[in-house]
Amino acid sequence: MDDKILKLKEIIEEGQRIVFFGGAGVSTESGVPDFRSVDGLYNQEYAYPPETILSHSFYMKNREEFYRFYRNKMLFPKAEPNKAHIALEKLEEQGKLTAVITQNIDGLHQKAGSKTVYELHGTVHKNYCEDCGKFYSLEDIMKMDGVPKCSCGGFIKPDVVLYEEGLDQRTIENSVRAIANADVLIIGGTSLAVYPAAGLIDYYRGNKLVLINKSATPKDSRANLVIHEAIGEVFSQVVAI
Numbered sequence: 001m002d003d004k005i006l007k008l009k010e011i012i013e014e015g016q017r018i019v020f021f022g023g024a025g026v027s028t029e030s031g032v033p034d035f036r037s038v039d040g041l042y043n044q045e046y047a048y049p050p051e052t053i054l055s056h057s058f059y060m061k062n063r064e065e066f067y068r069f070y071r072n073k074m075l076f077p078k079a080e081p082n083k084a085h086i087a088l089e090k091l092e093e094q095g096k097l098t099a100v101i102t103q104n105i106d107g108l109h110q111k112a113g114s115k116t117v118y119e120l121h122g123t124v125h126k127n128y129c130e131d132c133g134k135f136y137s138l139e140d141i142m143k144m145d146g147v148p149k150c151s152c153g154g155f156i157k158p159d160v161v162l163y164e165e166g167l168d169q170r171t172i173e174n175s176v177r178a179i180a181n182a183d184v185l186i187i188g189g190t191s192l193a194v195y196p197a198a199g200l201i202d203y204y205r206g207n208k209l210v211l212i213n214k215s216a217t218p219k220d221s222r223a224n225l226v227i228h229e230a231i232g233e234v235f236s237q238v239v240a241i
Contacts, residue, residue, distance in 0.1 A: 004227050009238040011208050011225065015184035018096050020088055021201060022231070023103045025189025025213060029082040029232040032106055033073070045072075055163040063147045063155060070158070074105070075124055077138060081112035084188065087235035089113040099178035103190060103197050105160050107138075118175045120167055120197045126159035167196060179203045188212040188231040192219050 012018065024034035046069060052058055053069045081089075089112045091097035100109050100117045107125045109117045127136040131154025141148050141156065148156040161167055179185060185204045190213060192198040201209075201219065211223040212231050220226050227234055235241075 018184040019182040023190025083232035083236040085112035087239035122160035
């Protein structure tokens with residue numbers, strides 16, 4: 001076990017109020033691709049870049065194309081939690097982890113058993129009629145063709161935060177509170193390039209900031225420990241799962 005892994009193990013063992021902040025890299029190890037990694041396939045199959053299709057204005061103008069992309073590239077109902085999700089659930093069970101803050105919308109943290117999860121960008125597991133507000137599950141949406149419609153005739157919208165939409169205020173407040181009270185903040189699987197979510201780490205007041213990501217991030221210089229490896233592999237070495 002190398003020095004950085006040993007140091008992380010020590011930090012986790014000493015931590016009493018650990019908060020984990022994660023991004024797309026946490027779910028890629030479960031087979032959920034990062035839609036921002038645009039390759040030729042996207043360009044061939046879609047007339048617009050992902051960021052355009054996943055915007056509020058595009059959704060309002062072209063729900064059919066939105067849902068075509070959304071179903072093909074954003075929904076992975078068969079994905080299972082990986083070593084990172086499981087390790088975080090174990091830390092919560094031990095009373096060490098106080099919250100998971102995630103930019104992901106796949107619900108894999110909850111599927112692993114984590115209870116205190118703040119989903120900054122919403123979740124594919126909640127969908128609501130734009131007219132009457134009736135709730136629909138992911139399973140309901142998967143059974144529908146084209147643009148999902150409510151029994152009342154209204155359009156059903158996934159409870160995910162699209163580009164041009166603001167984050168949920170209560171989720172932000174809960175996330176800020178958790179980070180401000182943390183003695184350890186572990187950031188994993190995110191390039192910290194998407195704001196305002198990335199700005200939340202500025203509320204951390206401790207001296208045990210850990211960054212785990214395959215590539216460098218703009219915040220590496222601020223961290224007390226930086227590990228450039230896959231998040232699941234790292235956690236499997238420091239948490240018994």
